[in-house]
Amino acid sequence: MMMDAAGWDALRLSLLVGVTATLLGVPLATWIAWLLARxxxxxxxxxxxxxxxxxxxxxVVTGYLLLLTFGRTGPVGQFLENTFGLVLAFRWTGAALAAxxxxxxxxxxxxxxxxxxxxxxxxxxARTLGAPSWAxxxxxxxxxxxxxxxxxxxxxxxxxxxxxxxxxxxVANIPGQTQTLPSAIYALLQVPGxxxxxATLVLWACVLALGxxxxxxxLARRVAARIAGQP
Amino acid sequence: xxxxxxxxxxxxxxxxxxxxxxxxxxxFGLDVAFTAGPGVTALFGRSGAGKTTVVNAVxxxxxxxxxxxxxGQTLFDSGTTHLPPNKRRIGYVFQDARLFPHLSVAxxxxxxxxxxxxxxxxxxxxxxxGLGDLLGRRPATLSGGQKQRVALGRALLSAPQLLLMDEPxxxxxxxxxxEILPYLERLKAESAVPILYVSHALDEVARLADRIVVLxxxxxxxxxPVFDVLADPELVPLxxxxxxxxxxPATVTERAADGLTRLTxxxxxxxxxxxxxxxxxxxxxxxxxxxxxxxxxxxxxxxxLNILPVRISHIYKGDGPGVxxxxxxxxxxxxxxxxxxxxxxxDLSEGDECFAILKASSVxxxxxxxxxxxxx
Numbered sequence: 001m002m003m004d005a006a007g008w009d010a011l012r013l014s015l016l017v018g019v020t021a022t023l024l025g026v027p028l029a030t031w032i033a034w035l036l037a038r039x040x041x042x043x044x045x046x047x048x049x050x051x052x053x054x055x056x057x058x059x060v061v062t063g064y065l066l067l068l069t070f071g072r073t074g075p076v077g078q079f080l081e082n083t084f085g086l087v088l089a090f091r092w093t094g095a096a097l098a099a100x101x102x103x104x105x106x107x108x109x110x111x112x113x114x115x116x117x118x119x120x121x122x123x124x125x126a127r128t129l130g131a132p133s134w135a136x137x138x139x140x141x142x143x144x145x146x147x148x149x150x151x152x153x154x155x156x157x158x159x160x161x162x163x164x165x166x167x168x169x170x171v172a173n174i175p176g177q178t179q180t181l182p183s184a185i186y187a188l189l190q191v192p193g194x195x196x197x198x199a200t201l202v203l204w205a206c207v208l209a210l211g212x213x214x215x216x217x218x219l220a221r222r223v224a225a226r227i228a229g230q231p
Numbered sequence: 232x233x234x235x236x237x238x239x240x241x242x243x244x245x246x247x248x249x250x251x252x253x254x255x256x257x258x259f260g261l262d263v264a265f266t267a268g269p270g271v272t273a274l275f276g277r278s279g280a281g282k283t284t285v286v287n288a289v290x291x292x293x294x295x296x297x298x299x300x301x302x303g304q305t306l307f308d309s310g311t312t313h314l315p316p317n318k319r320r321i322g323y324v325f326q327d328a329r330l331f332p333h334l335s336v337a338x339x340x341x342x343x344x345x346x347x348x349x350x351x352x353x354x355x356x357x358x359x360x361g362l363g364d365l366l367g368r369r370p371a372t373l374s375g376g377q378k379q380r381v382a383l384g385r386a387l388l389s390a391p392q393l394l395l396m397d398e399p400x401x402x403x404x405x406x407x408x409x410e411i412l413p414y415l416e417r418l419k420a421e422s423a424v425p426i427l428y429v430s431h432a433l434d435e436v437a438r439l440a441d442r443i444v445v446l447x448x449x450x451x452x453x454x455x456p457v458f459d460v461l462a463d464p465e466l467v468p469l470x471x472x473x474x475x476x477x478x479x480p481a482t483v484t485e486r487a488a489d490g491l492t493r494l495t496x497x498x499x500x501x502x503x504x505x506x507x508x509x510x511x512x513x514x515x516x517x518x519x520x521x522x523x524x525x526x527x528x529x530x531x532x533x534x535x536l537n538i539l540p541v542r543i544s545h546i547y548k549g550d551g552p553g554v555x556x557x558x559x560x561x562x563x564x565x566x567x568x569x570x571x572x573x574x575x576x577x578d579l580s581e582g583d584e585c586f587a588i589l590k591a592s593s594v595x596x597x598x599x600x601x602x603x604x605x606x607x
Binding site: 125126130 | 318319323
């Protein structure tokens with residue numbers, strides 16, 4: 001399969017963005033999912049709505065809000081640049097943030113469902129056996145929700161490598177800098193004769209998505225078999 | 232030795248559990264106070280009586296509106312204190328075994344050890360409960376009875392100062408129940424820690440309990456030695472006329488060739504079939520109130536072999552056609568239920584001497600305990 005340097009850059013960048021968004025997103029999503037599933041606090045409904053906002057807002061709006069907040073003149077963007085020297089706007093890091101924000105509700109939903117499926121009675125039993133609450137989570141809840149976390153990670157990863165609207169609004173479409181697979185495909189389709197190169201990238205996008213699903217299926221089956229009693 | 236081996240012969244004086252709590256639900260109020268010393272204290276009541284709420288409060292899994300709960304010198308709950316469940320040093324055996332499905336049997340058993348609660352006699356407990364062959368298995372591959380044995384072992388291996396059992400047999404069928412009960416009896420005989428045993432099954436209570444606290448609608452109806460409370464005629468409506476019955480301690484004195492066993496009670500000998508206990512053992516006979524007949528004179532020419540002289544100590548006339556009587560058979564109370572018409576015909580009143588006729592077959596084998604009766 002023939003692909004030019006720009007194509008390889010887009011593929012590499014998509015993987016980098018997808019992996020970064022997933023690795024940062026999963027622990028955070030697990031924590032938020034646990035709060036939503038087991039926590040009892042004021043503002044739970046608000047937190048739930050906030051998490052799900054990117055799912056229902058037009059992606060362009062999400063991207064614009066990110067630009068307002070995390071852009072170089074935005075409050076958080078200024079703070080990050082002055083304190084850590086971290087610039088998000090028009091960088092691959094910004095693409096990762098946009099992907100993370102867009103993928104986050106999907107991860108939280110999958111993990112929250114898994115946590116709600118864990119019988120709280122098991123956690124109560126662990127408490128009576130001397131486990132403090134953090135240890136209950138680590139030794140009982142976490143191993144039991146592992147399939148859900150994997151599912152959330154794969155959904156999030158697939159969403160992250162495919163994210164287009166918020167990404168292009170927040171970090172534009174700079175080849176080698178912020179041009180991920182979808183934006184590269186979009187750019188190729190805008191010029192005459194770009195269909196061939198675009199088709200190659202489309203194929204890669206399919207391979208990545210299917211590969212991620214297959215990997216998660218295999219991992220989930222292994223975890224399920226371990227719980228069911230086969231070593 | 233199970234509980235006692237954890238601290239050896241120089242264990243301090245056995246601790247007692249002190250419970251006083253009030254808690255309001257939707258349209259239901261719980262208000263109880265009792266003490267559970269060494270041995271088995273049964274918390275008896277019909278479903279919805281508030282038993283599980285009490286046990287969960289003792290475990291710290293539920294914080295009642297008002298609670299004063301202490302185990303020996305350790306304050307669990309007061310107006311200002313709420314000790315978290317993981318710091319209470321309790322072993323809790325649930326109705327559903329609640330084994331961790333992602334861990335092997337051995338890992339389940341050693342779970343408490345991860346947090347520093349380690350019984351010194353792991354091998355003995357594993358042997359006592361017959362868990363040796365199960366250690367490598369996953370909970371999903373175990374039968375209901377095996378699961379409950381593992382759950383019992385897991386609770387014991389946390390070196391608890393108090394054992395809570397919430398209907399540990401209720402989810403099991405009769406054969407599985409019969410599989411677990413002997414383990415519970417051995418545990419009771421060898422454990423030094425108080426056991427709070429929640430049940431709505433009188434046959435389990437009759438086999439295991441030393442004391443019984445009877446809960447009814449969130450209040451305590453009776454609290455005392457199990458031999459006295461089960462022979463209380465005023466509790467017959469609550470226990471149910473078919474279930475009510477006293478416990479008669481009896482010592483096996485002779486095993487005859489025809490399959491009958493002679494047992495000696497404080498009121499005389501009885502002959503029963505299906506007794507598995509060895510000669511010299513003291514066992515508990517559960518004599519159902521509806522299986523006791525009364526006669527003014529010693530009956531003759533009757534097929535029933537078990538006739539004990541008794542004295543009527545209390546007559547309770549309920550709302551129905553039946554009358555419940557507490558009888559003293561030697562030093563031990565019996566419970567009988569006859570019709571009000573029969574009572575009038577026999578012209579019996581409190582203090583009268585008469586004869587109680589027990590049919591040998593009226594005592595089912597499962598109702599006969601092989602364990603020593605504890606001094607009450």
